[in-house]
Amino acid sequence: MKFDILTICYIVAAVTFIVGLKMLSSPATARRGNLVAAAGMFIAIVGTIFLYKDEDGLPLHNYAWIFAALIIGAIIGVVAAKKVKMTAMPEMVSFFNGMGGACAALISVIEFDYVFRAAEKMNYVHFSEGVVPGHYLAIVAGSIIGSVSFAGSMVAWGKLNGSFKDVIFKAQHTINLLIFAGVIVLAIITFFAVNAYADYFFIATVILALIYGVLFVLPIGGADMPVVISLLNSFTGVAAACGGFLYNNKAMLTGGILVGAAGTLLTILMCKAMNRSLTNVLIGSFGGNETSG
Amino acid sequence: MEATLQWISANQQMIYIVILMIFLGIEIIGRVPSVLHTPLMSGANAIHGVVIIGAIIVMGRASEHNYLALILGFLAVILGTLNVVGGFVVTDRMLEMFKKKK
Incomplete structure (x- = not known):
């Protein structure tokens, strides 16, 4: 009852x-x-x-x-x-957002550990034998998105309070895309890996996702930071929703997806208010010709 | 393939919620004035702190000998609480400031 x-x-x-x-x-x-x-x-x-x-x-x-x-x-x-001072509000939001992202990532990591140990106990040869693809997808998506959001928010927070400078280097956008591709590839390898090594691949996935989160925010200028924070905010929403899938919890799912969708729209609205496009904000600082972002 | 389809039918309610919430999320904030962008972002930030429910469940289900789950879960609950409590308090302070300006 x-x-x-x-x-x-x-x-x-x-x-x-x-x-x-x-x-x-x-x-x-x-x-x-x-x-x-x-x-x-x-x-x-x-x-x-x-x-x-x-x-x-x-x-x-x-x-x-x-x-x-x-x-x-x-x-x-x-x-x-x-x-916190009134002027420092956006960086505070970024900090709290990062905490939420880290929380979502940690939940997924613990859940991976459960699945991994269960597979080990059953003496499965491959990790994929012990887990439903959808369940693994929720785990890995939650940990990747949560990690990116955590690392990105921390960099955004550091930039707004002045401890990080913009870092721009050649071919940055290409390198970022490659790292992101690496995260996806590692996530897939984890699923098909021999069970004894699955955890190493998973840890590598999470670490690379953290690196991606840092590199993703590093080149973006300080004035555009609120837009990025809003984008990371919607990421954390999606990560929270992944947790909702893991525990079949509709409150987490509702809250997470609601923020994910509203946050994405809000990001676009904020860009519009600044008379810029989202692509422009994300790659604009290094004036690349690439259109992806 | 079959496992995927089974997973979809087992989670169909969840998938419906995802689809409906995407449209609802876009719909309800569609006409927000630009002065409210930052407080809305902050409020949404606090709402996704609902992830703390997951952290509490993880923590509460961890066995007493699983130190990894206990330590990471403990950390997750702290961080989630920070997100929720800090998020709502910061939003409230922001909106309080708005009132004074008028």
Whole structure:
């Protein structure tokens, strides 16, 4: 019976996310919209902690760890958000976005570890024998997108507070594309790899994704940073949605995809407000002739 | 191939949600005035902090001897909380500033 209450919590949360986002997009209701979404999030979190049951009907344990982490995170979050200067708001958003990306990536890494260990126990020769392709896709997409978002957001944060300079070198765009292709290839190799090596390939995938995230943001100029942060924001949304697939959790899926879609549109709108195209922002700083981006 | 198709039918509700949310997300912020771009971005940032639910589940299901999952899960919950709490507080501060200006 308790499980049904959790389902209702998630439905309520999903509705508050939609309504909250809607209210945030109009000046008169924006502040209330933020509170509505926050209330929904609170319900979803509390509901998950106390009512969640896994497939075998077992409740969660490790409560001490969970509460300790929640309290540490909440204290740091409130202090950081309250202390930040008004002018430094966008970099703060970027920082928090990076945290969300890292969170999504870590979830996927742990989930990979479970699948990997299960396959090891069953003595599978190839990693792919132990996992459904769709499940692996959700794991690997979550870890790649989350890592890119984390690394990119951290660079954006560092650039806005002045600790990173724009770095531009020759053929940067080509190198970035190659690295991105490398991430995809490694992700595919992991799936088909001999099980004993699958974890190494997976770790390499994540590391290369982190490198890609850094290189992706490095050349972009400071004035364009809000656009990039918005883009990374929508990436994290998608990464969160991958987590929703992993746990069959509709609140995560709704929130993640909603932000992914709204964030992408918002990115385009921000570009338009600056009279530029997204491609222009992403490759503009080094004036390349390439049109992909 | 068969496994993929099976996965699709097993997750069809999820796939419907994905498709509908893509359109809804685009639809509901379509007419946002440009002054609200940054607060909206910040608010959306806080909403994707819902990923913390996944972190809590990971943490709560980890066995006591699986230190990798415990440590990474602990870290994930901290980072997720930062995202949620910080995101909403920062958004609120931004919007508070908007009110004072008027």
